[in-house]
Amino acid sequence: MEEQIRSEILKTIPYGFYITGVVGSDGEANGFTTCWVSQVSFEPQQVIVAVRKDQHTHDLIEDGGVFSLNFLDTEQEELARKFTEPLHPQNGTLAGSPYSTGETGAPLFEEAFAHLECRVVGKLEAGDHTVYLGEVAAASLTRPADILTDLDTPMEYGG
Numbered sequence: 731m732e733e734q735i736r737s738e739i740l741k742t743i744p745y746g747f748y749i750t751g752v753v754g755s756d757g758e759a760n761g762f763t764t765c766w767v768s769q770v771s772f773e774p775q776q777v778i779v780a781v782r783k784d785q786h787t788h789d790l791i792e793d794g795g796v797f798s799l800n801f802l803d804t805e806q807e808e809l810a811r812k813f814t815e816p817l818h819p820q821n822g823t824l825a826g827s828p829y830s831t832g833e834t835g836a837p838l839f840e841e842a843f844a845h846l847e848c849r850v851v852g853k854l855e856a857g858d859h860t861v862y863l864g865e866v867a868a869a870s871l872t873r874p875a876d877i878l879t880d881l882d883t884p885m886e887y888g889g
């Protein structure tokens with residue numbers, strides 16, 4: 731019973747939705763929908779992202795040492811859904827979404843309204859996830875928008 735209450739309480743923590751872009755040292759790019767993200771330092775500007783250890787994208791971030799956060803807007807729930815499946819890049823797209831390569835080498839998805847590129851400067855083992863500490867290396871704003879959150883969709887991650 732308490733287990734269920736814990737889970738219900740954890741599910742009330744609000745999150746923004748992103749596609750985290752990753753790239754292996756051999757140049758293999760990928761991306762996945764992510765919500766366990768937070769800023770954790772002003773100076774230098776640093777963020778954390780929690781990545782499940784049994785995912786292919788975990789191997790890529792571990793290998794490449796960089797990631798991008800691609801910010802999704804309130805109209806992009808379908809895009810967020812597409813990136814919850816294992817994907818394979820094809821002709822510069824992933825699940826039909828075009829991307830360019832940022833200055834860190836991480837993929838930047840064109841449909842995102844903003845991008846942050848980060849270099850991994852630390853990590854913490856957290857049970858079934860690894861928490862990566864990323865220092866912001868580059869940023870771009872494509873258009874002003876409101877970020878998609880779990881309050882806007884039935885999609886959830888947590889509990």
Ligand SMILES: Cc1cc2nc3c(=O)[nH]c(=O)nc-3n(C[C@H](O)[C@H](O)[C@H](O)COP(=O)(O)O)c2cc1C
Binds near residue numbers: 762766780813814885
């Ligand atoms: C709403 C939502 C949020 C998610 N957030 C995260 C997250 O913060 N970290 C994570 O590792 N996986 C998260 N996932 C799961 C990944 O998107 C999913 O496992 C994806 O398939 C991983 O890509 P891969 O299999 O190519 O490695 C989330 C899934 C959903 C539905």
